[in-house]
Amino acid sequence: MESPQPILKVRDIKVHFPIHKARSWPWEKSPVLKAVDGVSFDLYEGETLGVVGESGCGKSTLARSIIGLVKATEGEILWQDGNIAGLSEKAMRNIRKDIQMIFQDPLASLNPRMTVGDIIAEPLRNYYPELSKDEVLSKVREMMAKVGLLPNVINRYPHEFSGGQCQRIGIARALILKPKLVICDEPVSALDVSIQAQVVNLLKELQQEMGLSLIFIAHDLSVVKHISDRVLVMYLGNEVETAKAEPMYDDPRHPYTKALLSAVPIPDPELEKAKVIELLEGELPSPISPPSGCVFRTRCPIAEASCAQNRPYLMDVGDQHFAACPKA
Ligand SMILES: Nc1ncnc2c1ncn2[C@@H]1O[C@H](COP(=O)(O)OP(=O)(O)OP(=O)(O)O)[C@@H](O)[C@H]1O
Secondary structure, X not given: OOOOOEEEEEEEEEEEEEOOOOOOOOOOOOOEEEEEEEEEEEEEOOOEEEEEOOOOOOHHHHHHHHOOXXXXXXXXXXXXXXXXXXXXXXXXXXXXXXXXXXXXXXXXXXXXXXXXXXXXXXXXXXXXXOOOHHHHHHHHHHHHHHHOOOHHHOOOOHHHOOHHHHHHHHHHXXXXXXXXXXXXXXXXXXXXXXXXXXXXXXXXXXXXHHXXXXXXXXXXXXXXXXXXXXXXXXXXXXEEEEEEHHHHHHOOOOHHHHHHHHOOOOOOHHHHHHHHHHHOOOOOOOOOOOOOOOOOHHHOOOOOHHHHOOOOOOEEEEOOEEEOOOOO
């Protein structure tokens, strides 16, 4: 039997944003902000990859580069055997039928002037203009039922819904084209803790039912724990550790992952951020001038002088577990 092939291969992707200074000399090189600085992973059919890291570590930029909302500066995004990094907007249009995204702020991501029915129908109308009104309506109703929205809300507007319900609308819109991959960019961070589990469970159910592959982005490890098959931890645009979910939680190797895991989940994301920062000494460095060598060394409890010299690449520590630290 043939071994399964990844549906998505991300190879050494970099997204650098040029920074335009108010005043500069013509001979000065413009600084760049290294939002993503060399991330690679494979994603298999039906698999969920959790992507975790502090705010500003490049998670959203990585997601946006995969779907072509920002252009990758370097690297390859192999989708169905073609490199889609750097494709034109026109060429990406076809790919986006298969790769959809769910956003963090459910209300802000929905057009306030459109009804729920029209929001969910919009991708269908864009991609399949030949469908009749009745065909579209029946597909919208079917999708609403799948995500747990009652049929009688079809003519209501987004502001009439709670955050959790808005996210159900966003999920229905993302899934109506039956994509193969859905990138969920912090889909529950803006929701009450009591609602978060419902939305995560809904995504899990839909994933099984529709055979979806998921990239699930979150700023803390506890949120992705229940949904991820594998987890990728990012720090300052770099991939610092990746492993199957269990070993990542039971036996983290990178000092940054250890710090993230020891940050006891606190319902308030701001407090939780403060807790991680408290555990790690010092400020998160700027991605415009990241530390030399290991980018984590300035906050690492076990850093040595040599960590300033060489950038550590991911090393195999066994059982598909990789960590970017020579002491891992
Ligand atoms: N279009 C842009 N131009 C310049 N800098 C950008 C742009 N988009 C993102 N950045 C910067 O890139 C870095 C990574 O941002 P990104 O939003 O990807 O991080 P994140 O981990 O998703 O954070 P959050 O959890 O807060 O969304 C940040 O320093 C951000 O300010």
